Amino acid sequence: MTADGHGSGAGTSADRVLAVPCEGDDLLALFALDTGARLGEVPVGSHPVHATTCRGRTVVATMGERAVTAVDPDGEVTRIETGVLGPSHFATANGELYVSCSAGDALAVIDPEGLTLVDRVAVGAEPHEIAVAPDGDRLYSGSRREGVVDVVDTERRERIGAIDAGPGVRVQGVALSPDGDRGYAVDQRGARVIAFDPGGDVGGDAASAEPVHTEAAVGADPYDLVATEDRVFVPGRGDGVVHELGRNLEPIAVHEGFSRPVELFEIAGDWWVLDAGAARLRSLDGAVVETPAPGLVATPVGGGRLAVSHYDDDRVSLVDVESGTVWTADTPAYPFGSVVV
């Protein structure tokens, strides 16, 4: 999820490619971004879910493997062993590519130039989302099983502590404010969000420090979140609401009327909500853009547009928040987190 609608892939170019990992068919499907023309597909391994670009390569997280897959500009496909099952989310820090191994208890650290595993950092079991400090010196990894946000020193590639989000917590989304002064983590099981001090003393055991600043209740079954300088947005998938909170999690608004909100994007000054239960994007101000099908994941591509993956309908669409759907195309099974190349 991103709060920057003009982030990755900003600008328009006729030769840009939308690369869509398709979890059900183990393929990376390629589309011309401007037209939606199908350009081909690359076998990448079992259950590809997310993709990123790094040093001119497209790297795909294949959750059903103990490896990720890199595709060179010349089309060469390289498998990079992680040793641990379930690569899911990427982050770049200190010039290295981190990937959470969600079926284990490690982050794999990959040299994006040499395409080799250079290290594994032990973290709480079932790490999922990762956030990186603005200067890249620290990385924050949420543990779905152990209820902590692990703090990793990226220079030493070493876990230096953890923020304990409480007993029985399933940490899902993790984000930092753009200035890096405040961290947030979603407790999916407890339907709450916590705010923590990312620069605090986290040395030693998780229980040795008390960096949790505050917490707030949010809608049921939250998964992801967005943090800006002065706002935190948390979709509650189970309740069809989006909580809007202040920097210190003080309540500002509860936006209702969604079916199953999953992601938010800031596009041209408005916040748009992707809804996995309804075929539309809806802004927090009430504007609506119809989409061909409900979307589970979307990628901002710039120019006020989103590439929306219709996971359950095996389609992908380019949606303009002003003019509606630009194109839609069939995909292999279960398209997921795309990247613009």
Add this chain to the structure above:
Amino acid sequence: MTRERSIDDGEAGDDSDASGASENATRRGLLRAAAGATVAGAASTAGCLGVTTPADVAARSEVSGNVGHFVGPSWLADNREDTVVLDARDADRFREERVYRARRVPFDAITARESTEAGDAPDTDAIATAFGEIGVSPEDDVLVYGASVGSRVTRVAFALAAVGHEGEIRVLNGGLSAWNGRLGTGSRDGVSSTDYEPDPASSTWVTREWLADRVGTFNGDGPGLVDVRVPEAYLAAAGSDALNDDHDRHGHLPGAVDVHWVGNVAGRQMTDPGRLVRLYEVEAELDRGGTVVVYGDDNVDPTSTWLTLKAIGFEDVRLYDGGFGEWANVDSDRGRYPVETATNVVIETEGSVGGDDDGGDFSCTG
């Protein structure tokens, strides 16, 4: 002190020229009659009894076909004088009743580990000393028995292999209850100790570092790896009683396939060999020609799978003697020793996943 069962091993009787089969039939007839009379006096089920005699049990425990290490009671009867018989049970049971002239194995000693730079390994000096104290020599042909063919028995077999035992190593299928020969009881018989010089067979085990060097290859390009614990422990099922509170981490070694070791045992006997071949070769997809490593929480239970795989023809089977207990609690650089908590390769034997339903869920959509 010894005593004999009313049904002995054929050394006495009034029908000495009868065949073994007729002897068995005679015994069964006597026992049926006796059992029927007893039960008839207590209930109205006379005439429809399913009586199991020691001879029946012995007959069911015979081993046929191309199976190594496991032998039936008739083999022991035929080879009793040439075989050192080791009892793997505890002292109380040993005193109560045992195979005549069996020697009790000091169990704690033969599970001893030594700490090395590469991780825990069998303490072959301590193990060899323990065997020497009960008079075992490296060249002896040995038969091990217990109450069944459980993991205490197989641990003794492994311990012998680990010290480079030169003689044959066999296990009595069916355990003591299958033996209808001469029995002993009371205090152990005196034996002269030996100076058992170990010849450590390091190819029978692997260490933590051996495994760490191969993380990511198990059951793929590298060795087979079998976790013998219950699925709840393997999957780190939250709230399950199967989780060891002494462990810092729960789950399993990356890539391990879970086959609960109790699937090797059917009652007191080894499971039908055909079923075992299906279990390990077809369902678990292990390569009998490659290296297969087995591990559990400790270094006892996995030896059941270690011996079972060897018995059905796997060529290179090794035990991770340190076990998950060592791996999960390693002090530093845990990124080198990761654990996994989710998988889709649990081979069902006797176990089932309990506790919460977290195990196995690692999707990006949940």
